[in-house]
Amino acid sequence: MTDTLLRRHYEIYPYPHYPLIATVRHCDTYALNLDALWARFNGVLPPAASKKILIAGCGSFSPYPFAVANPAVPITALDLSRPSLRRARLHCLLHGRLNVTCQAGDLLDPQVAGEEFSLIDAYGVLHHLEDPAAGLQALAQRLAKGGILRVMVYSRYARREEESIRRAFRLLKISDPVTVRGLLKRAAPDSRLHRFAETSPEAGFEAGLADSLLHPRVTTYRINEFMQMVAQSGLQPLLFAHHGALENVSLEVQRIRLLETERTSPGNFILYLGKQTTGPCASSESHVMLNPCLTESIRPWKLTPLSIAPRLGHHMPTLGFSQKKFLRRFIRPVPWNSLSADDQRAVEVYIQGSFLLQYRV
Structure with missing residues (x-):
């Protein structure tokens, strides 16, 4: 069952090849935090007993930022390439990230990483498989109820x-x-x-x-082809996350269709999918809490340390003093009904950006 063509390519060229001293700041991983994603799409925090993450086709680096974002969550890093896994494991160990288990194998094999996961990441993976639709369905079967799957596939016109x-x-x-x-x-x-x-x-x-x-196998997608594959998986499209995407999935699909008539694209397609997710909670029943990845970065005395190590990732937007002061109010959960109308409007903006979590208790 192992995809020999794909395995050989990544054994020769483990990807990516960042320096082992390269780091990401905790605050720059806030969009990878399981609590934040689960609350956004389910309206509750994930059950502690079922918090598990799978990185399918992890390559040589992804386990590290996921471990930074989720230091107490067990992470399974799955890849065909043993050289990629060795480098991923070493990168995690050098930076003290011990919650990652690396596993060699094919995601199409149901015996490999066969348990259920709360969050699965397949970023830049499906479009290299011989049968991308089968790969998506295999990941859907590993997703727990309420689980979230992030996928990125190549757009026909971006590529x-x-x-x-x-x-x-x-x-x-x-x-x-x-x-x-x-x-x-x-x-x-x-x-x-x-x-x-x-x-x-x-x-x-x-x-x-x-x-x-030089990749031996690449599939690119128009938006209708991509959404047809998503529909076949049985998963629900939740949110596009590529640059400039509209929040409403249907409207974003329509926007991309119009772009494609001019043979252009907003970029490669990034989409969050859900398995029987229950949606965000009603505001009146909720509490609001700071994204755990941001706790240290909003301290009034927090300074950015100097480092010779290159820093990677998408940097957190710069926050001013007043913004940090506002966010510090939510280091501990705050009932929605205790907020003023002006604060509620401000909170909604931060929830939209995943800086704050809103959830039922």
């Missing part, structure tokens, strides 16, 4: 130029990143190769070139 280059290289039997780097250096200024070299962060390292331009 148009990379796919043109990749297909040309396959026809020319170019399969070596060193050769590709030489071609990029000699590329004409108005060529696709030159545009890729100038704009893609993948152009700077061997594993990035191999993943973007």
Whole structure:
């Protein structure tokens, strides 16, 4: 059952290849926090006994930021590539993250990571499988009731130029990143190769070139094709998370369809899916709490330490003194009904941005 083609690619080119000293700040992982995601889509905090995370196709880095965001949650990191898993495990250990278990195997094998998980991440994975729909269904079967699955797949039009280059290289039997780097250096200024070299962060390292331009299998999607695959999985689309996405899923699908008539895209598709999620809670019954990842960053005396280590991830938006002061009120849960009307309006904005959690008790 093991996908030999995929396994060989990532054994040769473990991806990504960040320095082992690279770090992420706790506050920059707030969007990966299980409590925040569960409360957003279920209106309650997750049951402590069932809090488990699966990173399907984890690569060599993802387990580390998930462990930073969820330090007390057991995390299973699953990948076909043992070299990727070794590097992922080492990155976690070097930074004191001990809640990750690495497991080699194929996500299509029901005997591998066969338990149920509260949160599954499959970021940039399904589009490399021989049967992406079967992969999505296999992940849906591992999702607990109320569970959340994040997927990212390539958009047809966001990947148009990379796919043109990749297909040309396959026809020319170019399969070596060193050769590709030489071609990029000699590329004409108005060529696709030159545009890729100038704009893609993948152009700077061997594993990035191999993943973007030399991958043996890639599927790209128009939005209707993607949503049809989602419908076949039986999971409910909850929220698009790519840049500029509308909150309403149906409206975002319509917006992307219009973009596609002009052969363009908002980027690759990032979508949260749910399995029998119950939706957000009614405000009158709720409590509001700070996202656990932000507790230290909003302390009045908190200073950002100097470090020679490169920092990765999407940085938390800068908060001013008054914003931090407001958020500090929610380090401990606050009943919604105890807030003034003005505070309730402010809280709703922070809930929308996942800085605050709203949940029934």
